[in-house]
Amino acid sequence: MPDVDELVVAGQERPSDRVPLSRERILASALEFIDEDGLGALTMRRLGARLGVEAMSLYRYVPGREELLDGVVDAMVGELGHDPEVLRRPTHGWQDFLQRLAHGVRRVAIAHPRAFPLVASTPPQAPWLRPPLRSVEWVETFLSGLVADGFSDDQAVAAYRAFTSFLLGNLLLEVSQRGGAVGPLDLVDEEVPPGGLDDAPHVRRLAPRLAEDRALQEFEESLESLIDRISVLVLGTSGA
Structure with a gap:
């Protein structure tokens, strides 16, 4: 420049x-x-x-710099509002609503892998705002959408906790593979550990498969499992 x-x-x-x-x-x-x-x-x-x-x-x-980083997080989360695939209410059922929101957050993470870890490392506005859905606007969207689709207050809060934990864990791991600095999850740049693989024949043999990029497939499979768990929570609680 x-x-x-x-x-x-x-x-x-x-x-x-x-x-x-x-x-x-x-x-x-x-x-x-x-x-x-x-x-x-x-x-x-x-x-x-x-x-x-x-x-x-x-x-x-x-x-100051702290306020700058807080603003960067807000800007990233705010990108969800411009994603045409993300819905503000569950017009096609809560499962579709959560799947669209989850993939929207993932698109933000992939677009900003080096900045996305900030959603977990900068303090939220309130302790009950959990990353990565850490804005009052999006937590309100999430909770009101589920309640409108038949969730009780307790069920909506439980779903919010499970949903945010799933997203944060999966996406921090994925962005670490894309250059994001996430502390202990950081990956070593070397293709082979310093000690070599002589004492790890299975690792050596399966290394090409271990290195395959299956992030999207694993994300979708984990998301389906989460949707199933929330379904059990709702149906079990309602007695249906």
């Missing part, structure tokens, strides 16, 4: 002169930065340079 002063010397407008600075623009740029360079490289100074402004100009819209 050319230096801002170089652009000015060349007679070009500063990026900030062409497009007004705003919180939304800052968060979108921060998300792009993380997607391209990783979370560890993000600083207010580098983000300011990307936007063509001094870092101090950003603090008017985001008071």
Whole structure:
């Protein structure tokens, strides 16, 4: 990226002169930065340079890095609202409603594998907002949708807990395989462990199969199992 002063010397407008600075623009740029360079490289100074402004100009819209990362999480979760496959209410039954929502969250995770772990590492607005559905808007959508489709309050809350646990576990594992930094789930870049596979003949023989990308199939199978468990919960509780 050319230096801002170089652009000015060349007679070009500063990026900030062409497009007004705003919180939304800052968060979108921060998300792009993380997607391209990783979370560890993000600083207010580098983000300011990307936007063509001094870092101090950003603090008017985001008071600090923690608030910036909170906003990035909100921006990612907010992408669900623009996904045409995600429904706001279960118009075709709660099973279809949950499947569409789950795949929508997965699409967000795959689009932003290096930023998605933030949904688990940044504090939510309230302790009962569980990642990755950690916005009041989407928790309300989830609960109201299930209650409207016949769930009791207890059943809807139990489904929310099971659904979020399933999504977070599966998607953190998947994004770790796509470059996301998720702490102890991080994968080693080496194809073979330092000690080799001489003492692990089964691992050596099955390594090509172990390396197959079956993430989508496993996600769908696990989601079907979750739907089945919720069905048992609802039917068992209702006595049907």
